[in-house]
Amino acid sequence: MVDYDVIIVGAGPGGSIAAKGLVEEGLNVLLLEEHNNIGLPQHCSGWISGCEYTEELIKTIPQNLIIQKVKGWRVWSPKGKKICEFEDFGFGGYFVDRVNFDRELAKQAAKKGAKIKVSSKVADLLIDHNLVKGVTINTKSGPENITADVLIGADGVRSYLSGVAKKSGIAELERKPREFFPAMQIEFVNISDIDPGIIEIFFGFDFDKNFGMAFLSPLEENLALIGFGNYKDYLKIKENHPVMSNRLKSADEIRYLGGMYCSKFGESLRTAVKNNVTLIGDAAGYHGIVPACISAHYASGVIKEAIDLEDFQHLELYDKTRKKSTIRGARLAIDIRALTDEKIENFLQVGGKEATYVMLELISKLKI
Structure with a gap:
């Protein structure tokens, strides 16, 4: 028994x-x-990607657990060029109090x-x-x-x-x-030039030498979580990145989240x-x-x-x-360690918008 x-x-x-x-x-x-x-x-960060299943799941929880409705998605190249931006067509979902x-x-x-x-x-x-x-x-x-x-x-x-x-x-x-790598997220207050509800993806191995990109998750006005490989990567980005250095100039670190991810x-x-x-x-x-x-x-x-x-x-x-x-x-990223920032830059300039759309479309169609 x-x-x-x-x-x-x-x-x-x-x-x-x-x-x-x-x-x-x-x-x-x-x-x-x-x-x-x-x-x-x-x-x-507590992002629940948008799809048919998400809308049913959200109905089952107290609405005060919803922090933000995701309204769009923005992609940046390693050199700090904006590649594309999409308004939510179903992929957006919600940030919740995780x-x-x-x-x-x-x-x-x-x-x-x-x-x-x-x-x-x-x-x-x-x-x-x-x-x-x-x-x-x-x-x-x-x-x-x-x-x-x-x-x-x-x-x-x-x-x-x-x-x-x-x-x-x-x-x-x-x-x-499978290979696994440590990573961290830092929650910042007083971070500038973020749009609540717009998730931003920054490509570049300066953010994380293995992952090659970072997610900026805006939780509310001037409050966001950003992923890095480690704290030294954050300091490098704050000092040198063409976009993020200005945004982080007056930002205060208020929380650290640790984690691990698989290369696949x-x-x-x-x-x-x-x-x-x-x-x-x-x-x-x-x-x-x-x-x-x-x-x-x-x-x-x-x-x-x-x-x-x-x-x-x-x-x-x-x-x-x-x-x-x-x-x-349903994949939000791929293993790009074999590439360089220059190769990623070239790819994004040519096909970044189309590749991003395909990924977001797959996310939006998740269902049971």
Whole structure:
């Protein structure tokens, strides 16, 4: 007799959406969060990209969690030339209070019947005859073993390196190992010349030697988050960048957000299923709140069927479903490390506007 039908590791948006969906199907679900507080530490700006799914999701949360409606998208070249600007045609979405957004989704899952444990880091998986029988968690009172029929890894980008993807062996199924790089975001107040609601993309390896670009996320008037590889990159940009140096001249740093990203930015894993383990969200290679939530919907539906059928091979349907879905091409960036700023400049001048439109169009069409 197992303790739960499903254990979900990670109480971010994907984990909570999956938990809610599964308990609504009558399953007994445990949602584990390694940190003391759901939503913390915050790793991203809280942008929920716009699409049909987003409009339905936004209706389910308190409206005071919405910080800003995204109205457009602007792209800059490494030399500081404006390449293009698009008004929202469906891709825009919203900036939300990310910390309380995560907590709201977890509360919704709990109110439906999911059990939640915070301060519960998964130390190991309980494996018997190639099946994961449960997890060992480290809690404030010591190690604890918990069993379940199915395990969902919703434990973010680090899953591949040390989490469920790694411990279950799913990471080993990739043809080529994935590379990961640290990054940071700085929240600035008194930053000048930003347009609330307009997301800006700045290309250039001075922002981040691996990523080759930076997102400026305007949260309100004179308040924005900007991504960098590290603090030294920020200082270089503040001193020398043709556009950002003026904007940052009088800006004050009020918050630092840390994180990590994969060089295959938003490119999902070849397989996200192994026996009775399933990965969703960043753990499966899907970057962004909307792809994470949509992958959670697909996974929870297939898991319910697999448990009813008492057939874990049925979980392979999740891989087939997600690869045929709209999230298969939902990528906000690509690996450009083989290029130089000069080559990027030339490409953007010739085809930057068209490439940006195609990307935004794919984002706007995400749906279940």
